Amino acid sequence: xxxxxxxxxxxxxxxxxxxxxxxxxxxxxxxxxxxxxxxxxxxxxxxxxxxxxxxxxxxxxxxxxxxxxxxxxxxxxxxxxxxxxxxxxxxxxxxxxxxxxxxxxxxxxxxxxxxxxxxxxxxxxxxxxxxxxxxxxxxxxxxxxxxxxxxxxxxxxxxxxxxxxxxxxxxxxxxxxxxxxxxxxxxxxxxxxxxxxxxxxxxxxxxxxxxxxxxxxxxxxxxxxxxxxxxxxxxxxxxxxxxxxxxxxxxxxxxxxxxxxxxxxxxxxxxxxxxxxxxxxxxxxxxxxxxxxxxxxxxxxxxxxxxxxxxxxxxxxxxxxxxxxxxxxxxxxxxxxxxxxxxxxxxxxxxxxxxxxxxxxxxxxxxxxxxxxxxxxxxxxxxxxxxxxxxxxxxxxxxxxxxxxxxxxxxxxxxxxxxxxxxxxxxxxxxxxxxxxxxxxxxxxxxxxxxxxxxxxxxx
Amino acid sequence: xxxxxxxxxxxxxxxxxxxxxxxxxxxxxxxxxxxxxxxxxxxxxxxxxxxxxxxxxxxxxxxxxxxxxxxxxxxxxxxxxxxxxxxxxxxxxxxxxxxxxxxxxxxxxxxxxxxxxxxxxxxxxxxxxxxxxxxxxxxxxxxxxxxxxxxxxxxxxxxxxxxxxxxxxxxxxxxxxxxxxxxxxxxxxxxxxxxxxxxxxxxxxxxxxxxxxxxxxxxxxxxxxxxxxxxxxxxxxxxxxxxxxxxxxxxxxxxxxxxxxxxxxxxxxxxxxxxxxxxxxxxxxxxxxxxxxxxxxxxxxxxxxxxxxxxxxxxxxxxxxxxx
Numbered sequence: 104x105x106x107x108x109x110x111x112x113x114x115x116x117x118x119x120x121x122x123x124x125x126x127x128x129x130x131x132x133x134x135x136x137x138x139x140x141x142x143x144x145x146x147x148x149x150x151x152x153x154x155x156x157x158x159x160x161x162x163x164x165x166x167x168x169x170x171x172x173x174x175x176x177x178x179x180x181x182x183x184x185x186x187x188x189x190x191x192x193x194x195x196x197x198x199x200x201x202x203x204x205x206x207x208x209x210x211x212x213x214x215x216x217x218x219x220x221x222x223x224x225x226x227x228x229x230x231x232x233x234x235x236x237x238x239x240x241x242x243x244x245x246x247x248x249x250x251x252x253x254x255x256x257x258x259x260x261x262x263x264x265x266x267x268x269x270x271x272x273x274x275x276x277x278x279x280x281x282x283x284x285x286x287x288x289x290x291x292x293x294x295x296x297x298x299x300x301x302x303x304x305x306x307x308x309x310x311x312x313x314x315x316x317x318x319x320x321x322x323x324x325x326x327x328x329x330x331x332x333x334x335x336x337x338x339x340x341x342x343x344x345x346x347x348x349x350x351x352x353x354x355x356x357x358x359x360x361x362x363x364x365x366x367x368x369x370x371x372x373x374x375x376x377x378x379x380x381x382x383x384x385x386x387x388x389x390x391x392x393x394x395x396x397x398x399x400x401x402x403x404x405x406x407x408x409x410x411x412x413x414x415x416x417x418x419x420x421x422x423x424x425x426x427x428x429x430x431x432x433x434x435x436x437x438x439x440x441x442x443x444x445x446x447x448x449x450x451x452x453x454x455x456x457x458x459x460x461x462x463x464x465x466x467x468x469x470x471x472x473x474x475x476x477x478x479x480x481x482x483x484x485x486x487x488x489x490x491x492x493x494x495x496x497x498x499x500x501x502x503x504x505x506x507x508x509x510x511x512x513x514x515x516x517x518x519x520x521x522x523x524x525x526x527x528x529x530x531x532x533x534x535x536x537x538x539x540x541x542x543x544x545x546x547x548x549x550x551x552x553x554x555x556x557x558x559x560x561x562x563x
Numbered sequence: 564x565x566x567x568x569x570x571x572x573x574x575x576x577x578x579x580x581x582x583x584x585x586x587x588x589x590x591x592x593x594x595x596x597x598x599x600x601x602x603x604x605x606x607x608x609x610x611x612x613x614x615x616x617x618x619x620x621x622x623x624x625x626x627x628x629x630x631x632x633x634x635x636x637x638x639x640x641x642x643x644x645x646x647x648x649x650x651x652x653x654x655x656x657x658x659x660x661x662x663x664x665x666x667x668x669x670x671x672x673x674x675x676x677x678x679x680x681x682x683x684x685x686x687x688x689x690x691x692x693x694x695x696x697x698x699x700x701x702x703x704x705x706x707x708x709x710x711x712x713x714x715x716x717x718x719x720x721x722x723x724x725x726x727x728x729x730x731x732x733x734x735x736x737x738x739x740x741x742x743x744x745x746x747x748x749x750x751x752x753x754x755x756x757x758x759x760x761x762x763x764x765x766x767x768x769x770x771x772x773x774x775x776x777x778x779x780x781x782x783x784x785x786x787x788x789x790x791x792x793x794x795x796x797x798x799x800x801x802x803x804x805x806x807x808x809x810x811x812x813x814x815x816x817x818x819x820x821x822x823x824x825x826x827x828x829x830x831x832x833x834x835x836x837x838x839x840x841x842x843x844x845x846x847x848x849x850x851x852x853x854x855x856x857x858x859x860x861x862x863x864x865x866x867x868x869x870x871x872x873x874x875x876x877x878x879x880x881x882x883x884x885x886x887x
Contacts, residue, residue: 131577146866
């Protein structure tokens with residue numbers, strides 16, 4: 104009977120192997136076995152290594168066919184048979200079987216030339232389905248259903264007056280590695296959030312900044328974004344492309360669906376995990392936007408303003424969002440304070456309130472000091488009052504000035520708001536008259552940028 | 564007294580689901596013949612004895628007890644010729660409740676040790692009850708030890724470094740062998756590995772009642788095994804220690820012992836008691852009671868976490884014993 108379990112898949116499936124698999128996992132679940140035991144069960148019964156990856160909960164368990172725990176950094180091969188822990192969730196269980204050596208595929212490979220999935224046997228499909236279901240229950244029980252959503256734990260983590268032990272405990276309960284940096288998120292609407300620093304799926308370096316997602320006046324961008332939901336929930340190939348665009352990281356956490364046999368094939372089950380609840384908006388927009396806004400490249404001070412919109416990654420709250428700096432877990436209260444400051448520099452992205460919906464505190468630089476000088480709801484400084492008065496006369500003015508302040512050239516600004524270059528020149532002449540200072544000199548552009556920033560800060 | 568059993572370890576409970584059609588907790592005398600031919604024993608014995616070419620394997624016929632038939636020894640020597648000198652020997656006694664099995668059964672465990680420790684494995688075939696009641700089995704086991712010690716040089720082994728080892732009935736026979744060779748001033752093993760050993764014919768500890776009808780080898784099976792070995796003497800006043808080591812009055816002068824057992828098995832209490840009595844006699848013993856383990860769990864479900872821990876403890880003890 105030794106190694107009987109390991110030989111199960113060699114049995115004729117009709118001889119009751121599937122029934123035994125079900126009994127095996129039922130028994131594990133009944134006796135409240137842990138995640139590793141469940142993954143081990145999958146590995147031993149399938150006779151090949153099994154791997155559980157749940158990036159949201161920071162769970163990574165890999166067990167070999169002989170039951171030995173041996174984790175690896177290498178990404179899963181999309182060709183392996185796999186099952187999502189829950190429809191649309193990021194967590195996946197893989198059976199590392201088939202394929203020549205299980206070569207890791209990159210995101211690009213997956214999009215252009217998907218690896219041939221290995222059809223799982225009946226027994227393997229049952230193993231995946233039962234093990235994934237049991238793992239989900241255990242994770243829900245032990246790690247929390249939605250780790251980042253437990254308000255009490257997040258509150259503790261962000262409270263500088265809470266004891267350090269309590270904050271470290273809260274971090275662990277939230278699935279955070281207490282030794283790894285994290286950052287606080289301050290959404291305008293919604294509770295504070297904390298995410299691992301490396302979970303940021305919108306890398307800031309080397310990236311072309313893009314439009315904030317809702318800019319009705321910028322036709323091409325919004326049109327490109329509009330069909331997104333259909334694309335995401337449509338065919339597997341468009342979903343894969345979307346996942347590739349959304350998550351350029353190596354761990355794609357099952358963005359490819361073809362081998363997912365144990366899940367019902369509904370659209371929800373196939374949705375790439377990072378794309379729930381519209382979080383894929385920005386990457387898709389980024390790919391499609393014909394004239395990406397090029398961020399704070401205009402004027403000497405612009406490099407320090409950091410007001411370019413950086414799209415939130417998958418899973419980040421929609422709407423205006425301040426992103427705190429990456430800090431050690433115990434310094435999260437500071438990250439939270441800076442995230443709230445960054446939130447004040449965000450805008451709705453509408454014609455009347457143009458600007459970035461997402462602002463990273465780390466990119467504000469000295470501009471952040473303005474936040475201490477202009478209190479919300481206070482009497483606005485004179486330049487802001489001048490802006491408001493001008494906007495009352497000319498509804499196009501805020502969006503136009505924001506375009507000028509945040510692009511590298513007037514030509515780019517004109518393109519960004521879809522007006523002819525000469526029209527922009529006319530508008531600026533008019534605006535200079537209304538405001539009383541020049542807008543086409545370096546000094547004037549700095550004054551404009553400061554005025555626009557203070558306008559956001561002075562909002563109640 | 565409550566008979567509520569300790570729960571099985573989750574992974575072991577699940578493994579029982581897989582083997583329950585081949586292994587039942589109980590065993591009655593009229594089922595012995597059937598089990599001997601059954602697929603379970605075949606599978607236990609179906610091993611690559613060379614461990615992928617690591618061992619050279621031979622079966623040797625050697626003299627049995629005085630006036631009795633020859634016995635067969637399975638001898639597995641490391642294939643690598645270079646060695647620092649004569650190798651230690653794992654002298655293995657198979658399990659099977661005194662009534663079933665052969666010298667292949669369970670030998671993969673000492674072979675794994677021997678691979679790690681550069682040792683020779685000798686696994687003895689002994690006559691089975693009820694056809695051959697006590698003292699046939701233990702005398703065969705003793706005869707094999709005599710040959711191994713006397714012919715150690717022939718098999719590249721060191722007669723001064725023999726460790727006796729066995730699981731279940733093999734553990735009981737190993738414990739009996741340690742008593743027997745102590746008293747006869749035969750070869751002196753340097754250690755005894757008693758894995759879930761079958762030690763007490765009286766079959767009346769709390770754990771024998773707690774685990775009735777559960778797991779592997781319950782009190783019904785235990786009564787079958789002991790009755791086969793001892794007949795009507797089982798449980799009575801005149802059972803010798805060489806048949807049931809729990810009966811021994813004197814546990815002094817024994818080689819260091821390693822004992823392990825599951826908390827959820829028939830033998831739990833008798834194994835814990837035997838270890839305690841070794842300590843009380845001034846001896847050396849290491850005892851592991853693995854929580855939620857059924858009888859032979861590490862053999863039936865070697866992949867389980869608790870089984871890996873149990874196997875690791877066995878090897879670690881041997882490393883310390885042999886200084887390897």
